[in-house]
Amino acid sequence: MxxxxxxxxxxxxxxxxxxxxxxxxKYDKNVIRPxxxxxxxxxxxxCEVSGGTATIETDPLIAW
Amino acid sequence: MLATSGLxxxxxxxxxxxLNADNPTGELFRWAHLTSMSCEFLGxxxxxxxxxxxxxxxxxxxxxxxxxxxxxxxxxxxxxxIPEANAINLANCLxxxxxxxxxxxxxxxxxxxxxxxxxxxxxxxxxxxFLEFLYTDSPEVSLEQYFDMVxxxxxxxxxxxxxxxxxxxxxxxxxxxxxxEFGLHFGIMSQIRNDLNDFxxxxxxxxxxxxxxxxxxxxLLHTLKDQRAEQFTRLTQYNGQKSQTFGVKEKEQLKRxxxxxxxxxxxxxxxxxxxxxxxxxxxxxxxxxxxKEKMIKLVG
Numbered sequence: 001m002x003x004x005x006x007x008x009x010x011x012x013x014x015x016x017x018x019x020x021x022x023x024x025x026k027y028d029k030n031v032i033r034p035x036x037x038x039x040x041x042x043x044x045x046x047c048e049v050s051g052g053t054a055t056i057e058t059d060p061l062i063a064w
Numbered sequence: 065m066l067a068t069s070g071l072x073x074x075x076x077x078x079x080x081x082x083l084n085a086d087n088p089t090g091e092l093f094r095w096a097h098l099t100s101m102s103c104e105f106l107g108x109x110x111x112x113x114x115x116x117x118x119x120x121x122x123x124x125x126x127x128x129x130x131x132x133x134x135x136x137x138x139x140x141x142x143x144x145x146i147p148e149a150n151a152i153n154l155a156n157c158l159x160x161x162x163x164x165x166x167x168x169x170x171x172x173x174x175x176x177x178x179x180x181x182x183x184x185x186x187x188x189x190x191x192x193x194f195l196e197f198l199y200t201d202s203p204e205v206s207l208e209q210y211f212d213m214v215x216x217x218x219x220x221x222x223x224x225x226x227x228x229x230x231x232x233x234x235x236x237x238x239x240x241x242x243x244x245e246f247g248l249h250f251g252i253m254s255q256i257r258n259d260l261n262d263f264x265x266x267x268x269x270x271x272x273x274x275x276x277x278x279x280x281x282x283x284l285l286h287t288l289k290d291q292r293a294e295q296f297t298r299l300t301q302y303n304g305q306k307s308q309t310f311g312v313k314e315k316e317q318l319k320r321x322x323x324x325x326x327x328x329x330x331x332x333x334x335x336x337x338x339x340x341x342x343x344x345x346x347x348x349x350x351x352x353x354x355x356k357e358k359m360i361k362l363v364g
Contacts, residue, residue, distance in 0.1 A: 001337070003207035004286065010333055011287040014326030039336040043329055 005031040006040070013044050065118065065165065071157070078154055079161075081142045082125060095120040095225055102226040102243050105359045106351060108233020116178055116228035119165040123182065124221055126158035127189055134197060137270050159186075169232070177231045181244075185224035192217025199277040210282045214255045215248060222251030242345055249342035250363060253335055255279075260331040264322065266315060273302055273310050279334065280327045287325060296321060339363050 009032060027037060066076050084092050091097065096117030103113035132138045133151055143151040166182055169175040195213040199205045226247030230240040259278035262269040271278050281300075288296050299318055302310035322328070342363045346356060 001211075003211060006333065006337075007207055007283055007286050007330060010326055010330045014324075014329055035340060036333075036337055039340065040333050043332045043336060047329060 001033075001036070002031050006036055009037075009040060013040060017044055017047075065161070069161065069164070075154070075157060078142065078146070079158065082129070082154065083121065085142050086128060086138065093117070093121055095124045098222065098225040098247075099229040099232075101358055101362070102229025102247075103233035104229075105355055106230050106233045106235040106239055106243070106349075107355065108229070108235070113229050113232040115165050115168045116232045119162045119178075119182060120221075120225045120228060122158045122162035122165060123186070124225075126155040126162065127221060129155040129158070131193065134193065135270065135274070135276070137268065174231060174234065177240075178228055181224050181227050181231060185220045188216045188220035192220065196277070200275050202277075205277045205282050205285065207282055207286055210277060210279060211252070213277075214252055214279075218255040219248040219251035222254065223247035226250070239349060242349055246342050246345040246359075249338045249345070253338045253342065253363070256331055256335045256338070260328065263327070264315075264319060266310075272300075272318065275300055279331055280322065283327060283330050284321065284325060288321075292321065292325070 009027065032040075066079060069076075071079070087094075096114075099117035099120050100110040100113040103116075104110050129143045129151055132141065132144055133148055133155075138144055143154055146154070162182065163179070166178050167175065169178055192213050192215070195209075196217055199209065199213065223244045224247070227240055227244035230243040235243070256279055259271075260280060262271050263278060263280040264272075266272070270276075272281065275281075284296055295317065299310075299314055299321075302314060343360065346359050346363070349356070
């Protein structure tokens, strides 16, 4: 996993959500894997729906 | 086990008071539960997982005590309200009880596997704790170093609970390995959640002012540039004895950085990536769907 690549992309998404996510194809699949890109997109989609906040959904872990 | 172990009444009482003391969710003996769940998941009998579950419970409590002594937090917990030297004695005793519990496994072959898993976990967790302490004084820690440290410090313990359950359920070696891998990812998820929740909890935790390299901290170290990076660096310099000077103004500055630089989003993304990895492992294990449900529910 490319931890730095993921952190950089998330930071870019925070600063400019729309332009980065619409240009998702430009990312090298060797740097950000499709499943990782999908996780990023899902978090930012949820963030947009909830009005700018994203939180870890911890219910399953809380039950443990 | 405690009644027959020859411990003094005082130490016995201290152990009983400590078990489940750090339990905000209300679920009792969660380490034993994770071990037995893993055993049942692979078709084993929960009763046969008991020695491993009890061993895990003692071991994880000892690890928590050592961690709190190192971090000097959780002042409200029983082991933080006794002299530090005796808290160390308590944790050492729990480690020995953990091995005593595992030694009650009747089958020698299974005992040897369980014991190896427990020792390996102990080595990894200690190494992870060692690295964490080492990184506290280091101005530069990469995300790769952070995840490697968390794999060892936290992932190894959940990995061992799941592996132990699989061993006691007499699962074949490849499935034992898969359960350990699942537990590893599950432990990393828990650590990401704790790191994020504790980052701005200045009342109970000293993570930030002690320069503990948590995920939010390392992410900010990695991504901030120019003036923001300088501002963050200044905030990190209120450590240790100077904690009283990390006041309302500084806390507000840190909260603003967290909100504007995507700390929550990044932690959520990493949590989600490890959740997907954990779920994929469970889905790939060839057991009936009804046996999978409880474990899958665990990761959501």
